[in-house]
Amino acid sequence: MTNSLKLYNTLTRQKETFEPLNPPFVGMYVCGPTVYNDAHIGNARPAVVFDVLYRYLQFLGYKVRYVRNITDVGHLLGETNEGEDRIAKQARLEQLEPMEIVYRYTQRYHEVMDKLQVKRPSIEPTATGHIVEQINIVQQILDNGLAYISEGSVYFDIEKYNQKHPYGELSGRVIDELINNTRNLDGQDAKKSPLDFALWKKAQPEHLMRWQSPWGEGFPGWHIECTVMSTKYLGETFDIHGGGMDLMFPHHECEIAQAKAATNKPPVRYWLHNNMITINGEKMSKSAGNFVTIAELLTGEHPILEQSYSPMTMRFFILQAHYRSTLDFTNFGLQSAQKGYKKIMNALRTIEKMEYSPDEKAEKDEKNETQILQLLENLYKGLNDDLNTALSIGHLFNLVKKINGFYAQPQTLSQISATTFEQLKNTFTIFVRDILGLIEERPDNQEGLIQVLLQEYAEAKNVKNYEKVDTLRNYFKTNGLIIKDTKQGIDWSYDEN
């Protein structure tokens, strides 16, 4: 049931059956953040999407080495060589050391990702920790004649490279068109062609982050760290490389070029790209004022936010769309996600408490049983089809209906077999918690206190003290819980509003 995972490979533009190079091992690399400011909601998408892929691959039995880098050398701002390093700029603004900036925002990145239940990768390498390796690979590319030194910097020679390997194979670009369409920017005189990109850049005197190299003091180019850190830990050719669509060109294109220039081998077998998040239909940008950080989302402190949203709400919101579609961020969408998420959590609590008791006399409901088994299989079918979490979640809700049905009418539970029930229970909980990574967000209540209050509620109802009943209901409500009165007794669940 679970050995036919298909993934959409940007390189071939089609869905391909995933077969690792060296099973059961899988190497996966995802472009991580540049740690110069707080992570925004756009950063959450690849983190969550590839986290689910990571979890699912592990569930399928693969031994996954997941590498996600931290970029702690600032890339240049602006369009020219005179642009400022963004980490250095932030350091100047906050009057801190660059490494202080890097450390602070790495910590904050970890904090929010932990809240989103994004698992830490197996290795989280930093660019500054791999300067030597970066220098080595630049030298290698120079030795292979596919780079040149100019004014203390080293540039990748696109034209020469293109004679041996097609440049633009990932993004579907043609080199002649690129040349025709490239604007002539200032400060590019050092390059032979405007398409050439820096492998190593000479540091200007005021540049803070600098290292000694065979070509003088400088710092690594924009794309080389990913080439170095992916191939160092995963091998010259590895299985999966993920990242946002916006990185496809030029970043990932350059990664391919660098790796091939150095080793003559294609670095990546499956290229995966997640689509962007828009805000109320518009691109997120600082200038539009709709730039929302994850921290702001969680506190609700942003003009466009009508309320705060919990980490699991955001995670669920992301997973309710397919990763290759754009996802529009709206208050209504988030509110819908919040309700849907809680609905699933309530079903999770329900089924975990549910006990099967066989009843020989019960009439078997084979139709229902077949449907349940089919739905369980559909959960995996969804993920197998290019990680279609949206489809799987749809089936999850169908199962929620089944679970709630059993809860409402316990006698119907014995109409299915014990094994089917166990399968429902196990698969549902594993799928929700371990694969989708959706866990309960408990209010700061203790189960004991809840039980005591429910007891009082039951007593108040018995003596028809409705004033007290209403008070207790309100108390629960203000704590994000609701009291459920069912024929089987009194229970609580998460308030979906």
Added chain:
RNA sequence: GGUCGGAUGGCCGAGUGGCUAGGCAGGGCUCUGCAAAAGCCCGUACAGCGGUUCGAAUCCGCUUCCGACCUCCA
């Protein structure tokens, strides 16, 4: 201009050549002291125009519109 991807019911969001996706919102019913929760039922959507087909929202072509990237960006 180039490359790529979209257009699905009030909103979001899947999908297959013919058989109910799903969530949210809305309406009705059951249950209830009243509610809530839960269950059941309801709206018959697929941009437009052609074509292929017994049959297309699903395949092909054209048109219109939208978005991303082409400059740092997840």
